[in-house]
Amino acid sequence: MPYIHLQVNQELSEGTLREISLQLLEITAGVLRKKPEVTEIVIEHTSRSWHWSLAGQRQTSVMYKLDISITEGTNTDEEKACWISAAHRLMSDCLLQSELVNYITINEIPAGSWGYNGVTQHTRMSSK
Numbered sequence: 001m002p003y004i005h006l007q008v009n010q011e012l013s014e015g016t017l018r019e020i021s022l023q024l025l026e027i028t029a030g031v032l033r034k035k036p037e038v039t040e041i042v043i044e045h046t047s048r049s050w051h052w053s054l055a056g057q058r059q060t061s062v063m064y065k066l067d068i069s070i071t072e073g074t075n076t077d078e079e080k081a082c083w084i085s086a087a088h089r090l091m092s093d094c095l096l097q098s099e100l101v102n103y104i105t106i107n108e109i110p111a112g113s114w115g116y117n118g119v120t121q122h123t124r125m126s127s128k
Helices: 014-032 078-093 119-128
Strands: 002-008 038-043 064-071 103-109
Touching: 014 038, 014 078, 064 078, 064 119, 078 103
Parallel strands: 002 038, 064 103
Antiparallel strands: 002 064
């Protein structure tokens, strides 16, 4: 039940948005063993008035922040490292970017603290 949130400091074409979304879905299913049918992906670009900076300097090059929320304890450290690496390669390829500092975060949430359709992951796991 992952929730993926990508913030980019520039507007992207529909083709690029679709490619990123499909590839994130594939990486997440393949590396983290998450079900595509319950994987939600939100991609947003910051408004033109928002100030995205690095080392105190406003950035005009494409930059991003990628977060994924997963249930705590459902993946190994190796799987998480592999996902971060694959996601970084994807973003670098799709955004044709240089080596600017971009962050990718995996948020592990306790099973009893989140869920979907009104059912926590803990309850869902307990009923299996």
